Amino acid sequence: MKTDKIGVGIIGYGSITPFHIHSIVELDHCHLIAVQSSNAEKRATIQEKYDVQCFDTYQELISLEQIQLIIICTPSGFHLEPALLAMKAGKHVVVEKPLEISTARCEKMIEASIASKVSLTCIFQNRFASDYLKIKEAIAAGKLGKLLLGNAYIKWKRDQNYYDSSPWRGTLKGDGGAVLINQGIHTIDLLMDLMGNAKMVSGSIRTLTHNIEGEDVAVANVEFESGALGTIEGSTSLYRAFPEKIEIHGEKGSIIMEGGKITHWNTEEDGKLEIKAEKSTSGADDPMAIDNTLHKKQLREIINSIRQGKTPPVAAKKAMQSVAIIEAIYKSSRAHKKISINT
Numbered sequence: 001m002k003t004d005k006i007g008v009g010i011i012g013y014g015s016i017t018p019f020h021i022h023s024i025v026e027l028d029h030c031h032l033i034a035v036q037s038s039n040a041e042k043r044a045t046i047q048e049k050y051d052v053q054c055f056d057t058y059q060e061l062i063s064l065e066q067i068q069l070i071i072i073c074t075p076s077g078f079h080l081e082p083a084l085l086a087m088k089a090g091k092h093v094v095v096e097k098p099l100e101i102s103t104a105r106c107e108k109m110i111e112a113s114i115a116s117k118v119s120l121t122c123i124f125q126n127r128f129a130s131d132y133l134k135i136k137e138a139i140a141a142g143k144l145g146k147l148l149l150g151n152a153y154i155k156w157k158r159d160q161n162y163y164d165s166s167p168w169r170g171t172l173k174g175d176g177g178a179v180l181i182n183q184g185i186h187t188i189d190l191l192m193d194l195m196g197n198a199k200m201v202s203g204s205i206r207t208l209t210h211n212i213e214g215e216d217v218a219v220a221n222v223e224f225e226s227g228a229l230g231t232i233e234g235s236t237s238l239y240r241a242f243p244e245k246i247e248i249h250g251e252k253g254s255i256i257m258e259g260g261k262i263t264h265w266n267t268e269e270d271g272k273l274e275i276k277a278e279k280s281t282s283g284a285d286d287p288m289a290i291d292n293t294l295h296k297k298q299l300r301e302i303i304n305s306i307r308q309g310k311t312p313p314v315a316a317k318k319a320m321q322s323v324a325i326i327e328a329i330y331k332s333s334r335a336h337k338k339i340s341i342n343t
């Protein structure tokens with residue numbers, strides 16, 4: 001083993017963990033050292049398949065000196081505790097989305113990363129999709145002019161079996177809610193990355209078809225700091241799922257992306273582009289209908305940044321913005337009034 005490789009440990013072994021294991025094993029400049037799972041059968045399988053150390057508790061994994069980076073794949077409302085312990089031990093931390101289920105819990109993590117001088121980043125793999133990067137570039141180059149309107153639509157399908165398959169899904173303590181904080185947050189993160197932070201929201205959420213605590217239908221009006229307006233609509237209750245959609249409209253053009261692929265590009269500078277229909281990469285009706293390509297891209301950038309002593313992409317403060325807007329939508333629905341966002 002080369003000594004300049006970053007030693008990686010993974011906490012929590014569920015549906016998303018293989019995406020991380022495969023990425024770390026395939027990437028240069030890092031080395032998978034250990035995986036934590038409280039399930040003995042899973043530990044035996046991982047040990048045999050990947051020849052890594054396996055631990056029952058995350059405390060044991062964090063104590064390993066040869067680990068510099070820890071990836072946290074526990075349920076969303078259980079990211080904070082292992083993250084705090086890992087950062088206290090001087091490890092860099094990557095957390096699966098959402099960073100945590102409330103801004104208060106996100107802030108505790110951010111404070112710990114500053115105190116321990118380690119990096120803290122969040123997985124938002126869709127920020128690394130090539131079509132998404134084209135939209136970012138177009139906006140940065142001024143091709144859309146002043147941004148006016150941004151819309152995020154997450155019209156997905158999850159049956160009750162999905163929520164029943166893990167004890168935390170759809171619960172307030174484990175998931176923080178449901179469609180917005182779990183499925184919708186990917187598209188909401190992109191909306192805010194493109195449009196800028198939000199300063200005010202008003203929203204309504206309902207639980208209409210599932211036996212869960214969180215919402216399965218949601219709508220919100222958004223006022224961005226720039227003065228632009230926007231909307232968010234999400235559901236996991238629909239009869240048929242649609243690829244998630246994001247629309248960005250400016251005074252000089254509009255771009256629409258569906259299921260990670262640009263489907264409409266019409267700007268003053270480029271005219272209306274002919275877009276060839278491409279297969280989308282959406283998890284609209286199947287949470288596992290994605291592959292590890294984008295996780296691998298983000299993890300490669302994180303590993304490279306750590307090796308170069310730079311701040312990795314999707315730093316925690318940025319990742320908290322989507323938690324802040326979702327938290328404000330939940331508050332607005334409960335209070336029946338507009339809620340301002342201060343982060």
Ligand SMILES: NC(=O)c1ccc[n+]([C@@H]2O[C@H](COP(=O)([O-])OP(=O)(O)OC[C@H]3O[C@@H](n4cnc5c(N)ncnc54)[C@H](O)[C@@H]3O)[C@@H](O)[C@H]2O)c1
Nearest residue numbers: 012013014015016017073074075076078096097098123166
């Ligand atoms: N980036 C993505 O596209 C994507 C996709 C799916 C899930 N996720 C995120 O990954 C995280 C895990 O989701 P999942 O679908 O893999 O969940 P899962 O239910 O499949 O697995 C969670 C694992 O964590 C373990 N666990 C439960 N409570 C724990 C605790 N308190 N401490 C330590 N381990 C605990 C469980 O035993 C299980 O092995 C969530 O935050 C989720 O939002 C991200």
